[in-house]
Amino acid sequence: MNETAMSAGVGLRSKGEQSSLVAKIEARTAQIGIIGLGYVGLPLALLFNGERFPVTGFDIDAKKVATLNEGGSYIVRIERDEIAAARQTGFKATADFAEIAKMDAVIICVPTPLNEYHEPDLSYITGTAKAIAPHLRTGQLVVLESTTYPGTTEEVLIPLLEAGSGLKVARKGETEGLHVAFSPEREDPGNDTVARHDIPKVIGGAGEEAQQIAAALYGSIFRRTVAVSTPAAAEMTKLLENIYRCVNIALVNELKQLCQRMDIDLFEVIDAAKTKPFGFQAFYPGPGLGGHCIPIDPFYLSWKAKQFDFRTKFIELAGEVNVAMPYYVIEQTIEALNRQRKALNGAKVLVLGLAYKRDIDDLRESPSLTIIELLRQRGAEVSYNDPYFPTVGHGRHYDLNMSCAPLEDLDQYDCVMIVTDHTSYDYPRIVAESRLVVDTRNATKGIESDKITRC
Ligand SMILES: NC(=O)c1ccc[n+]([C@@H]2O[C@H](COP(=O)([O-])OP(=O)(O)OC[C@H]3O[C@@H](n4cnc5c(N)ncnc54)[C@H](O)[C@@H]3O)[C@@H](O)[C@H]2O)c1
Incomplete structure (x- = not known):
C-alpha cells in the first residue's frame, strides 16, 4: 500500500493521473443509469440529462417506464414537456437490468420504508443489488442514495454485489475493481428556495477511487461536493439531518x-x-x-x-x-x-x-x-x-x-x-x-x- 498516497487520501494513483471513468465524466460520455424513478430518481435523471450525459432510467414499475418513454410524467411538479425534452436528448427508461452492463455509473434511489414491526425494510435495496449484480463489470461506479442506517453499504450492499458479480470492490488503497459509494439525497420536495444544484452533495466512498469518481460525477451537476471518510459516515450524516428535524x-x-x-x-x-x-x-x-x-x-x-x-x-x-x-x-x-x-x-x-x-x-x-x-x-x-x-x-x-x-x-x-x-x-x-x-x-x-x- 502506498502510505503517502493513502494519507493524502488519493489512493494509488499518482498526482495528476485520473481514472478513465473520470475522463469520460468530464467529456460527458459516461453512461449514467438511475435505478428507481420516483421522487428522487426521476429528478436526478433529468439533472444528468440536462448536463448532457446519456441517461438510462431503470424501474420495475412497467407503467412508469412506459409513461416516461411516451414523454409523460407521473409527478406533478415535473412537467410532461420536461420529460419530452429529455427524451429528445437521449433519456430513456427501461425495466431490463441487462442494460446495466452498458452503464458507467449506476445510482440506486429505491425506497427504504419500515416494515409492520417498525423495522428497516431493506428488501428494495437487496432486490436491486441482486438484480444488477450479474450485469456489473469492473471499473463501474455504483452509488447508493436511498436513506438507510450506517453500515448498509458495507454490510448489505457490497457483499451482495460481490457475491452476484464475482467482482471485488476497490477498497482504500486499491484502484482496480468495482467502485462503490454512498451519497445521500437531500431534496426538500416543494421547497424552491434552494436550487437543487446548490444543495451540497455528501459522498462517502468505499475506497479513494470511488470517492474520486463519485466526486467528479456529482461535481458535474452540484456546485459543491463534501467528502466524508466512509460510506457509514455519509449514511449517518443523512440520519443526523433528519433526526435533527424530527426531534425539533x-x-x-x-x-x-x-x-x-x-x-x-x-x-x-x-x-x-x-x-x-x-x-x-x-x-x-x-x-x-x-x-x-x-x-x-x-x-x-x-x-x-x-x-x-x-x-x-x-x-x-x-x-x-x-x-x-x-x-x-x-x-x-x-x-x-x-x-x-x-x-x-x-x-x-x-x-x-x-x-x-x-x-x-x-x-x-x-x-x-x-x-x-x-x-x-x-x-x-x-x-x-x-x-x-x-x-x-x-x-x-x-x-x-x-x-x-x-x-x-x-x-x-x-x-x-x-x-x-x-x-x-x-x-x-x-x-x-x-x-x-x-x-x-x-x-x-x-x-x-x-x-x-x-x-
Ligand atoms: N422523496 C424524498 O423527498 C426523499 C428525500 C431524500 C431521500 N429520500 C430517499 O430516497 C429513496 C427513494 O425515495 P423516493 O421518494 O424517490 O421513493 P419512490 O417510491 O418515489 O420511488 C422509488 C422508485 O423505485 C422503484 N423501485 C422499487 N424497487 C425497485 C427495484 N428493485 N428496481 C428498480 N426500481 C425499483 C419504484 O417503482 C419507484 O418508482 C428512499 O430511500 C428515501 O428515503 C427521499
Missing part, C-alpha cells in the same frame, strides 16, 4: 400543546424567536409527521443502535410526541364542536389537504390519512378536498376509497379542518363560508374570527 418538530409539537393551555400563540413566539441571528432555527408544529423521510428514517438508526446495546432515547421520545399529534387534533376538534353543542359522532367534516405538506402530490405517511381514519372511527361523516388528489384509495396504513369534494357549499359541513395548508386555498373565503374551522397549520394567521380553532 416534536419539541414544538409538545410546546404547542402547552401554549394552548396557557393561551399563548406559539406561532407568534416562534416568529419572535427566529429574529435571533444565531443559535435558533425555526421549526413549526403541525398535525403530525408525514412523508417518506422524517417519520421513518430516525427508526433506521434506533433499530441499528440496538445491535450496539444502545437506546436512542431522543428518537423514541420524538416519535412518541409526533405520533400522538393526530390524536391531539381530534381532541381539539371534539372540543371545538362541543363549544357549538355538537358531537363529532354524526358531524359532517371536510378535511382540507391530503398531502403530507403544502403544494406537493405526495401522500406517504400523511397525517391527514390518520386523521380521516380517526374521524371515521368516531362516527364523523368525512369528505376531503385536495387539488393534487382527485381520488384516494388504499395503501400502507389506510383504506379510504374517497373522491375529492368540491370546495363549495362549505356551510353544509359542521367542521372544516385545515390539515395541509396548500397555497392555492383562499383562506379568508374558507373562514367566511364555514361554520367552524379547525386550523392545524396556522394557515388562517391574521384572520380574526371566533369560528376558528387553532391547534
Whole structure:
C-alpha cells in the first residue's frame, strides 16, 4: 500500500493521473443509469440529462417506464414537456437490468420504508443489488442514495454485489475493481428556495477511487461536493439531518400543546424567536409527521443502535410526541364542536389537504390519512378536498376509497379542518363560508374570527 498516497487520501494513483471513468465524466460520455424513478430518481435523471450525459432510467414499475418513454410524467411538479425534452436528448427508461452492463455509473434511489414491526425494510435495496449484480463489470461506479442506517453499504450492499458479480470492490488503497459509494439525497420536495444544484452533495466512498469518481460525477451537476471518510459516515450524516428535524418538530409539537393551555400563540413566539441571528432555527408544529423521510428514517438508526446495546432515547421520545399529534387534533376538534353543542359522532367534516405538506402530490405517511381514519372511527361523516388528489384509495396504513369534494357549499359541513395548508386555498373565503374551522397549520394567521380553532 502506498502510505503517502493513502494519507493524502488519493489512493494509488499518482498526482495528476485520473481514472478513465473520470475522463469520460468530464467529456460527458459516461453512461449514467438511475435505478428507481420516483421522487428522487426521476429528478436526478433529468439533472444528468440536462448536463448532457446519456441517461438510462431503470424501474420495475412497467407503467412508469412506459409513461416516461411516451414523454409523460407521473409527478406533478415535473412537467410532461420536461420529460419530452429529455427524451429528445437521449433519456430513456427501461425495466431490463441487462442494460446495466452498458452503464458507467449506476445510482440506486429505491425506497427504504419500515416494515409492520417498525423495522428497516431493506428488501428494495437487496432486490436491486441482486438484480444488477450479474450485469456489473469492473471499473463501474455504483452509488447508493436511498436513506438507510450506517453500515448498509458495507454490510448489505457490497457483499451482495460481490457475491452476484464475482467482482471485488476497490477498497482504500486499491484502484482496480468495482467502485462503490454512498451519497445521500437531500431534496426538500416543494421547497424552491434552494436550487437543487446548490444543495451540497455528501459522498462517502468505499475506497479513494470511488470517492474520486463519485466526486467528479456529482461535481458535474452540484456546485459543491463534501467528502466524508466512509460510506457509514455519509449514511449517518443523512440520519443526523433528519433526526435533527424530527426531534425539533416534536419539541414544538409538545410546546404547542402547552401554549394552548396557557393561551399563548406559539406561532407568534416562534416568529419572535427566529429574529435571533444565531443559535435558533425555526421549526413549526403541525398535525403530525408525514412523508417518506422524517417519520421513518430516525427508526433506521434506533433499530441499528440496538445491535450496539444502545437506546436512542431522543428518537423514541420524538416519535412518541409526533405520533400522538393526530390524536391531539381530534381532541381539539371534539372540543371545538362541543363549544357549538355538537358531537363529532354524526358531524359532517371536510378535511382540507391530503398531502403530507403544502403544494406537493405526495401522500406517504400523511397525517391527514390518520386523521380521516380517526374521524371515521368516531362516527364523523368525512369528505376531503385536495387539488393534487382527485381520488384516494388504499395503501400502507389506510383504506379510504374517497373522491375529492368540491370546495363549495362549505356551510353544509359542521367542521372544516385545515390539515395541509396548500397555497392555492383562499383562506379568508374558507373562514367566511364555514361554520367552524379547525386550523392545524396556522394557515388562517391574521384572520380574526371566533369560528376558528387553532391547534
Ligand atoms: N422523496 C424524498 O423527498 C426523499 C428525500 C431524500 C431521500 N429520500 C430517499 O430516497 C429513496 C427513494 O425515495 P423516493 O421518494 O424517490 O421513493 P419512490 O417510491 O418515489 O420511488 C422509488 C422508485 O423505485 C422503484 N423501485 C422499487 N424497487 C425497485 C427495484 N428493485 N428496481 C428498480 N426500481 C425499483 C419504484 O417503482 C419507484 O418508482 C428512499 O430511500 C428515501 O428515503 C427521499
